[in-house]
Amino acid sequence: MNTTDKTIDHLPHSVTVEMSGQCDVTALQQLADAVDSIVSGQIVLATSAKKSFLDEIASFCGFTGHELVHNETRGNKLHLWIRKGQ
Numbered sequence: 001m002n003t004t005d006k007t008i009d010h011l012p013h014s015v016t017v018e019m020s021g022q023c024d025v026t027a028l029q030q031l032a033d034a035v036d037s038i039v040s041g042q043i044v045l046a047t048s049a050k051k052s053f054l055d056e057i058a059s060f061c062g063f064t065g066h067e068l069v070h071n072e073t074r075g076n077k078l079h080l081w082i083r084k085g086q
Contacts, residue, residue, distance in 0.1 A: 019048040
């Protein structure tokens with residue numbers, strides 16, 4: 001997990017989480033930990049080679065009150081920007 005402030009294209013983020021090669025439960029726990037480490041309004045960038053994570057992350061955001069700000073595929077990786085809710 002990278003905790004330096006960065007900007008990729010037009011979307012700033014505070015933490016990057018690489019979820020490729022992990023089981024779903026481990027990846028979601030890693031994402032939850034990353035979101036817990038930032039303050040409301042900051043953004044986590046999560047990346048994964050598993051395209052099905054889009055649906056899982058959308059559900060995670062709906063359940064936890066966070067916002068899936070943007071998603072895109074770059075090469076073979078899915079990139080998801082998640083803004084921490086209140």
